[in-house]
Each structure stands twice: as C-alpha cells, then as structure tokens.
Amino acid sequence: MSKQTTENLIAGLSAEFKPMRPLAHPLTRITPWFGATLLYVTALSVLLGMRADAQSLLQTSSFLFEALMVLLMAVGAALATGWLAVPDMRGQGWLLAVPTTLFALFMGWLAVQALSTPLHADFHVHGCSLNALLLIAPPFAAFVYTARKGATVRPLWMSFMTLLAVAGPGWIALRLACPVDHITHLFLHHFLPYAGVGALTGMLARRLYRW
Numbered sequence: 386m387s388k389q390t391t392e393n394l395i396a397g398l399s400a401e402f403k404p405m406r407p408l409a410h411p412l413t414r415i416t417p418w419f420g421a422t423l424l425y426v427t428a429l430s431v432l433l434g435m436r437a438d439a440q441s442l443l444q445t446s447s448f449l450f451e452a453l454m455v456l457l458m459a460v461g462a463a464l465a466t467g468w469l470a471v472p473d474m475r476g477q478g479w480l481l482a483v484p485t486t487l488f489a490l491f492m493g494w495l496a497v498q499a500l501s502t503p504l505h506a507d508f509h510v511h512g513c514s515l516n517a518l519l520l521i522a523p524p525f526a527a528f529v530y531t532a533r534k535g536a537t538v539r540p541l542w543m544s545f546m547t548l549l550a551v552a553g554p555g556w557i558a559l560r561l562a563c564p565v566d567h568i569t570h571l572f573l574h575h576f577l578p579y580a581g582v583g584a585l586t587g588m589l590a591r592r593l594y595r596w
Contacts, residue, residue: 411467411475418531419463419550422524426554429520436564443561451494452557458487459553462546466528469543470535481542484549495576498568505569513563513570517578520555521548525582529593540590548586552579 442448461484468474469481528547537543559575586593 411464411470414470414531414535415463415467418524418528419460421527422463422551423554425524426520426558430558430562433516433558433562435561438564439561448560451491452560454487454491454494455553455556458484458491459550461487462549462553465546466532466543466550469537469539469546470532472536472538481546484546488549495568495572499572502568505567511570511574513559513565513574514578516562517555517559517575518582520558521551521579521582524551525586532594537594540594541587543594544586544590545583548579548583552583555579 436442461480465480465484468477474480525547528551532543532547556575556579560571563570563575565571
C-alpha cells in the first residue's frame with residue numbers, strides 16, 4: 386500500500402471518528418435507577434392499599450426476617466447489575482454470589498413453609514398476579530434500556546440480577562397489600578409471575594443486552 390493511500394485511509398477514518406463518553410462508575414449508573422424503582426413500588430403500593438393487619442404483620446419476626454432477606458437480595462442484585470455492565474466487572478465477580486446466596490436462602494424459606502403447611506388448590510385467576518407484573522415490569526424495562534448502554538458479556542446473569550433487583554421490592558409490596566399468607570397463594574400468585582418474567586427475559590437475554 387502506497388504512502389498516499391495510507392494517508393488517505395487515515396484521513397478518512399479520522400473524519401468519521403466520533404468522541405465516546407466513558408461509562409460512568411457502576412454506583413453512579415445504578416443508584417438513580419434503583420432509587421426510582423423504590424419510589425415507583427412505593428407509589429404503586431399506596432394505590433393498591435395496605436392489608437388491614439399490615440401493622441401487626443410488620444411486628445411479626447418471621448415477616449421481618451423475610452422482608453430483610455428479600456431487601457438485601459434486591460440491593461445486592463442492583464449493585465451486581467451495575468458492575469455487570471462492565472465487561473470484566475472491574476474484577477468484582479464476587480458481587481454475584483451475595484444476591485444468589487440470598488435468593489437460594491429465600492427459596493429455602495418458601496420450601497420450609499410448603500413442607501410445614503398443608504397445600505390446597507388455588508388455581509383461579511387472582512389480582513395479585515397482575516399486581517406482581519405491574520410492580521416489576523416498568524422498572525425492569527427501564528433498566529434494560531439503561532443496561533444496553535453498557536457492554537455486558539454475561540447477559541443471562543444481567544437478566545437474573547435485574548429480576549432480583551426489581552422483584553425484591555415488589556415481593557415486599559405485595560405481601561403488605563395482599564391479606565393472604567398461605568404458601569400456596571404466595572407461590573402461585575406472588576412468586577410464579579416473577580418466575581415467568583425471569584424465564585421469558587432469560588430466553589431473550591442475548592437480544593435484550595446485545596451491544
């Protein structure tokens with residue numbers, strides 16, 4: 386290749402060069418989104434209304450344990466999504482272990498309740514299923530939009546962490562709004578809608594988070 390051709394090529398590439406903004410720090414990117422998620426869930430909870438015995442429920446040690454576990458899971462997952470937007474997670478891959486462990490603990494918590502409580506058929510359509518989707522769909526969609534500006538190389542993990550981050554506040558809000566505490570109802574009409582969203586977004590993860 387002649388010197389003139391090389392210079393023309395360099396000039397052509399330079400003319401098309403566009404400055405790129407560096408990716409903001411994960412905390413800077415994730416804090417506004419997670420804060421907005423909490424505000425959205427709180428506002429929707431007000432519209433849904435609280436169960437009549439919400440005050441006494443908040444004084445129950447079992448519910449407080451469950452709520453704290455789910456909230457910590459959501460915060461940990463939100464942090465993980467911020468670092469997942471960076472290809473190498475800035476060397477902080479351990480962040481994935483915290484919410485994943487708490488999710489496993491939560492599943493064990495539900496399993497203990499299922500094993501210690503007689504189950505019953507509850508397959509009718511219930512408003513809680515719709516409320517569950519309303520609580521997580523907008524925040525989830527908002528974060529997918531935000532995350533696409535990053536460069537994750539782990540789309541399945543990103544989808545899973547995003548789901549945990551939005552499902553945590555949504556679960557607590559549903560528990561405070563719905564007067565039914567039976568494990569069958571909680572599994573079918575609180576948990577399964579979130580699981581369905583997780584399965585769907587998991588199948589679409591590589592499309593949702595492609596560069």
